[in-house]
Amino acid sequence: MEKEKPANNSPPHIASTSSPQNTSTDLISINATAQLPLKLTHLNYPSWRAQFNALLFGYDLMGFVDGSKSCPPSTIMNDGKPTPNPDFALWVRQDQLLLHAIIASTSENIMSFIASAKTSREAWQKLAHLYANKSRSRVMSLKDRLSSLSRGTKSVSEYLQLIKTTADELAIVDSPLDDIDLVIYTLNGLGPEFKEISAAMKAPENPITFEELYDKLIDYENFLKKEEMSHDATVLTANFTRRSNGQGHTAKKCYKLHPPSEPMVNFTSSNRLAAQD
Incomplete structure (x- = not known):
């Protein structure tokens, strides 16, 4: 054979x-x-x-x-x-x-x-x-993990992937989450930067699926990045302008704080009179 x-x-x-x-x-x-x-x-x-x-x-x-x-x-x-x-x-x-x-x-x-x-x-x-152990302790462990997940320094995409993976494990052990619970778990771990959109998504008149939430959070993350870049550019421009306007004008050289001494005035006047003669 x-x-x-x-x-x-x-x-x-x-x-x-x-x-x-x-x-x-x-x-x-x-x-x-x-x-x-x-x-x-x-x-x-x-x-x-x-x-x-x-x-x-x-x-x-x-x-x-x-x-x-x-x-x-x-x-x-x-x-x-x-x-x-x-x-x-x-x-x-x-x-x-x-x-x-x-x-x-x-x-x-x-x-x-x-x-x-x-x-x-x-x-x-x-x-x-x-x-895929279906024991009660396994379900409790997965739900505890889900409730303690936070975005921290992770990107929105990485954070949502962790949420979805844990939710999938719960589904395997016959304890699936509905969209409402999944959305609430997700919003609770986003952090203060996302408090405005989190409040809007939790409003009862705005029901949303996890897939829809994914798209909105990615868009909001991009918006925050653009805002941060715009703010950094504004600060940089302001610092540059301040330095340019004050270039060469330090406290030691400020004539308002340190006017010319009297001998310098007399010397200038003497030179002017000599020139007239």
């Missing part, structure tokens, strides 16, 4: 184990580098899982990780005698290709948690248990 080779391009490598017409015996090898560019870290499980789910649904492979496509028996009866089941061998090969894709799409510090997994489903469940 031909040895399975990994794919080198974006599309999966499909190797037929029998006739080209029998598509049920095709093996799909996922190129993790090209098709799963987002590696799993301890911060991005929701995004990573969404990326992987789309690929599994697209290639009709979700049954391997959710258990709906269970492993067939290793042998079947043929003329009353047990013989190797070709479907078993095919299932094992496809499952191992999926297990490889899962391992290859995780960061090195997470890989150790699934290194002992024998099937793709086992690896999938280990990750779900690690990051």
Whole structure:
């Protein structure tokens, strides 16, 4: 039997184990580098899982990780005698290709948690248990994290990404936030620079979704940056003008504070009289 080779391009490598017409015996090898560019870290499980789910649904492979496509028996009866089941061998090969894709799409510090997994489903469940624990303490921990998040020195985009990531983790553990709660959490952590827009967004007559809030906050951040640049330019111009008007006019040289001495006056008058003679 031909040895399975990994794919080198974006599309999966499909190797037929029998006739080209029998598509049920095709093996799909996922190129993790090209098709799963987002590696799993301890911060991005929701995004990573969404990326992987789309690929599994697209290639009709979700049954391997959710258990709906269970492993067939290793042998079947043929003329009353047990013989190797070709479907078993095919299932094992496809499952191992999926297990490889899962391992290859995780960061090195997470890989150790699934290194002992024998099937793709086992690896999938280990990750779900690690990051999608549905316990009450997990929900409380995530909500506490959300309530304590603040923008600080982060950009609006970075701050909103942290908010959204935490909200996604809550959704995974069956405790999703509605838009009102998400908007309130976001506005509370913006800081004093955004107090005007925060007050406007909290007004009951102005309901807003998180996506709409994202756009408005980005626009407001750009407005604040322009205001700051304009203020800096005004201060710079004022300082330059003040220095230019007073150039060479220091306290030591000020004739109002230090008028010419009397000898200097007499000397000037004597010279003027001498010139007249």
